[in-house]
Amino acid sequence: MGGDIAKSRDDEKFSEDWQFKDDSFIGGLEHLELRYPFKEGWLLKSEIKTLPGQRDHDLTLEVSKKDLFYARIHYKKFQRYYDDSGGVYKNFATPFLVIPEEPGSDRENLLLELGLTLPDLPIFTFSYERKLRDGEISSLTWGEAEEGGVDRHIVPTIKDVDDNINIIKIGAEYKHDIVNIEVEQRWEFTDLETVRTEKNFDEGLPNTNDAKVIDEKDTFYESSQTTVKLNKTINKKLSLTGGYRYIKIDNDSETILRTLNSSGAINPGGFRKNWFDADSDSDVNSHLWNFNVLAKPIKDLTVQGFLRLKNIHRDSVSTFSNDTSPPFDNSADERHDITARTNNTTFGEGIRVAYKRIPRIAPYFEAEWQQGDIEIKEKESLSGFFQRDTDRDYDKQTYTIGLGFYPFKKFSGSVQYRKVVKKNEYDDDLDTESPTGIDPGGYSAFIDKQDFDTDIYTTRLTAHPINSITTTFRYEYRAQEIDSKMDGLSRELAHVDMQTFSGSVTITPFSNLFITSMVMHQNLRVKTRARNDQAAPTRAFEGDSTTFVNTAIFALNEKTEFSVDYQASLTGNYDENNINDLGLPLEHDYTIQTLTLGVRHKIRKNTTLWSKYSLYDYDESHIADIDDYTEHLLAFGGEIRFR
Amino acid sequence: MKASLYTVLILALGITSCAIYQKTSVVPPLEIPGAKHVKMRMCAPCHRERVESFESTTHARIAVKGMEKEGLGCGMCHGPGSLHMENEYEPNLIINPRKNPDICFRCHLDKKAEFRLQYHHPVLEGRVACADCHDSHGSESRSWTLTSFSDTSQVCFKCHPEQRGPFVFEHDAMREGCTICHKVHGSVNDKLLIARDSNLCLRCHFQTQLDSSRFLVGDSNHTTRMPRGSCFSAACHTTVHGSNFDDHLRY
Incomplete structure (x- = not known):
């Protein structure tokens, strides 16, 4: 594959939208697949993708010998790109960016897996997995930016990340007449480092000497997980499965928090934070039991039953010193010692019934119930700080009813309705934090009761009115109501509504012409009572998005094929979510379009050459259009098949 | 800009329509020329566990009895399997949704469009597969429900450990x-x-x-x-x- 790009305007935005860099060579091997039974019982499988200029690689190699072993290596590496505006951010007319260069992170995964598959013996597996992430993620943060007398208190920034995850797994699976047994032991060793910077632009423009807050976190996560699963088929009508999982976690973290003035010195006092020796340690022990039954009491009736019990116990401590005055040598003006403990027990039950005796119709019903109790105890030793004991109970019910149908050969579909109700109750036995005396006062559980009520309706219809036409229509309506009540105050309701219409038409009017077209329209609205409050200048957050995907393929003759692909995604009304220039500069409307013209030509029976031209266009409602781009890609490639 | 793109599209379709007299065939995406849907039991000799557990899977809900040859069995997600049965080593004779999410999008149209929105998981870019989050062969494709071994959001923490x-x-x-x-x-x-x-x-x-x-x-x-x-x-x-x-x- 080879290519070239001409570009205009925002390169970073282009890379974020399409996840490849437009100023690097994008040639390489797009896909190589090999399946080679090189000897009786032996099989070699390989898949390779490598685009060096994009640092995009995906390699799989597997060797297996029937009834003996398999060995697999999988390596994957790619870049994740971000725009330099901190996400959608309605900037000033002049780009006002903190981010110095194109932000992005390297992702790298390596998996080594070995399995012994000897007949009549347990199957043993061993795997080692390593996941890395290193780079910068774009974000928004507190900061002051000013232009033409307009002052804003939120600016783009980046967060440095450096993740290192190592996972080792060993497992055994033994199939026996009495019972099938699966055992797995998993260890994880993870080190996560992040550095986040809040900058304060006193002079209105970014400067390396600006006052800033630096927040560095380093987390060490170690876990051991043991899983045992049993499976027993009693007869053709009844099978049982059960299992137990034990997880032990040790999570330690260190944090450095510094507030620096423009000369780089520590800036103390007031709300400014300067933490020394900030460490935390959380230990978790988790036990999970589950038991499932699959029964077929009569022909074409399937009944499944589920039971689940889980207990999680967590003990945490954290300490830090907040230095508020010189000499900033950890002489501890404020020494904080915190203890926190949770004991979380949940019990779940479920039943699913499917019946397929009725011709051309497949009805099903599911119900799940969950009861939980969480005891939370938190204490800050420093005088004047908090001590809390909270008992949280919850009850969750999920009901699903649906139908798959195939009334006649040209028509099929499915309908489903799901209702989820969750009721939370918070009983605050102790809460010492209410320094101002304002009702309801205090943290954390100023929520007394909170109910989530969710309804989801889904419909899909597929029709083949004639052999050359296929149409599919899908509709989903999701409505959620959140009913919250604070101690001593009235109930307050919030709503989330989302409607999604999507449809597609595929036409093959002639054997050498294929046309498919798809459209989706989605409306989303999040409404809280804050919009009625004069002191909270917010409004319902809402917007529409519409997406088109259209493709046509035409075979000129047995050797030559042309294709056209046009895709567009456009939004509406999101721009209205910005109250004014002073506040919430977080949304705008946009249109993304791509047009691709392609040609494929078979020069031999096993060899095809192709070429394509793509046009990428992005246009947003931003006042200065600083994120807009128009890009062109011209690419050439080839495909060879060996037998 | 928008108008010019539409013009190009219509022109291209026009050109193709003018040349349709040729007796050649396009192989539409997700189709395997010459292959037919097979009954699920035909898949069992090599994929016994998948077939046996199918009735407890999410997709079994919409599989209508007797309609396997119409594609409402394994073929719902893997395409017609007759040629794959004849040559298991030929890579292009069966559809693997892990490598080609378009098969999932045939029913889940809205998800394909959502992956085209400005912020999305990179599924269409080939860096994340539907199967990375959904266990289509499991008893619940949403593997984070109360009846599974995994907890709520566990599937998200595989790639987002910082939030865990x-x-x-x-x-x-x-x-x-x-x-x-x-x-x-x-x-x-x-x-x-x-x-x-x-x-x-x-x-x-x-x-x-x-x-x-x-x-x-x-x-x-x-x-x-x-x-x-x-x-x-x-x-x-x-x-x-x-x-x-x-x-x-x-x-």
Whole structure:
């Protein structure tokens, strides 16, 4: 594959939208697949993708010998790109960016897996997995930016990340007449480092000497997980499965928090934070039991039953010193010692019934119930700080009813309705934090009761009115109501509504012409009572998005094929979510379009050459259009098949 | 710009339509020339466990009895399998949804479009597969439900360990699952959020206001903070998933 790009305007935005860099060579091997039974019982499988200029690689190699072993290596590496505006951010007319260069992170995964598959013996597996992430993620943060007398208190920034995850797994699976047994032991060793910077632009423009807050976190996560699963088929009508999982976690973290003035010195006092020796340690022990039954009491009736019990116990401590005055040598003006403990027990039950005796119709019903109790105890030793004991109970019910149908050969579909109700109750036995005396006062559980009520309706219809036409229509309506009540105050309701219409038409009017077209329209609205409050200048957050995907393929003759692909995604009304220039500069409307013209030509029976031209266009409602781009890609490639 | 793109599209379709007299065939995406759907039991000799457990899977709900040859069995997701049975080593004779999500999009049209929104998981880019999050062969494709071994949001933490914790101070919203705040396939909003302003948080944290001159959350006056961005992006409650040091999730 080879290519070239001409570009205009925002390169970073282009890379974020399409996840490849437009100023690097994008040639390489797009896909190589090999399946080679090189000897009786032996099989070699390989898949390779490598685009060096994009640092995009995906390699799989597997060797297996029937009834003996398999060995697999999988390596994957790619870049994740971000725009330099901190996400959608309605900037000033002049780009006002903190981010110095194109932000992005390297992702790298390596998996080594070995399995012994000897007949009549347990199957043993061993795997080692390593996941890395290193780079910068774009974000928004507190900061002051000013232009033409307009002052804003939120600016783009980046967060440095450096993740290192190592996972080792060993497992055994033994199939026996009495019972099938699966055992797995998993260890994880993870080190996560992040550095986040809040900058304060006193002079209105970014400067390396600006006052800033630096927040560095380093987390060490170690876990051991043991899983045992049993499976027993009693007869053709009844099978049982059960299992137990034990997880032990040790999570330690260190944090450095510094507030620096423009000369780089520590800036103390007031709300400014300067933490020394900030460490935390959380230990978790988790036990999970589950038991499932699959029964077929009569022909074409399937009944499944589920039971689940889980207990999680967590003990945490954290300490830090907040230095508020010189000499900033950890002489501890404020020494904080915190203890926190949770004991979380949940019990779940479920039943699913499917019946397929009725011709051309497949009805099903599911119900799940969950009861939980969480005891939370938190204490800050420093005088004047908090001590809390909270008992949280919850009850969750999920009901699903649906139908798959195939009334006649040209028509099929499915309908489903799901209702989820969750009721939370918070009983605050102790809460010492209410320094101002304002009702309801205090943290954390100023929520007394909170109910989530969710309804989801889904419909899909597929029709083949004639052999050359296929149409599919899908509709989903999701409505959620959140009913919250604070101690001593009235109930307050919030709503989330989302409607999604999507449809597609595929036409093959002639054997050498294929046309498919798809459209989706989605409306989303999040409404809280804050919009009625004069002191909270917010409004319902809402917007529409519409997406088109259209493709046509035409075979000129047995050797030559042309294709056209046009895709567009456009939004509406999101721009209205910005109250004014002073506040919430977080949304705008946009249109993304791509047009691709392609040609494929078979020069031999096993060899095809192709070429394509793509046009990428992005246009947003931003006042200065600083994120807009128009890009062109011209690419050439080839495909060879060996037998 | 938009008009010119439409013109090019119509022109291209026009050119192709003018040349349709040729007796050649296009192989439409997701079709395997010459292959036919087979009964599920034909797949059993090599994929016994998959076939035996099919009835307990999510997709079995919509599989109508007797319609396997119409593609309502394994073929729903893997395409017609007759040629694959004849030559198991030929790679292009069966559809693998892990490598080609388009087979999932035949029914889940809306998800394909959501992956085209400005912020999305990179499924169409080939870096994440539907099967990385959904266990289509499991008893529940949403493997994070109460009846599975995995906890709520566990599937998300495979790639987002920073949000996993455990934290000294937990955010109760995490117990509701990531989807309470995130639109996980694709969103118009950065970070795949459902909403990008304080409405997101005020769904749970709005309280009856007794004094019209100020806006309280708990006992803290947030009047001047509300217009300055979402509660976490404006560098106030930055550790919105959980904190090890600050009970108000600020650091």
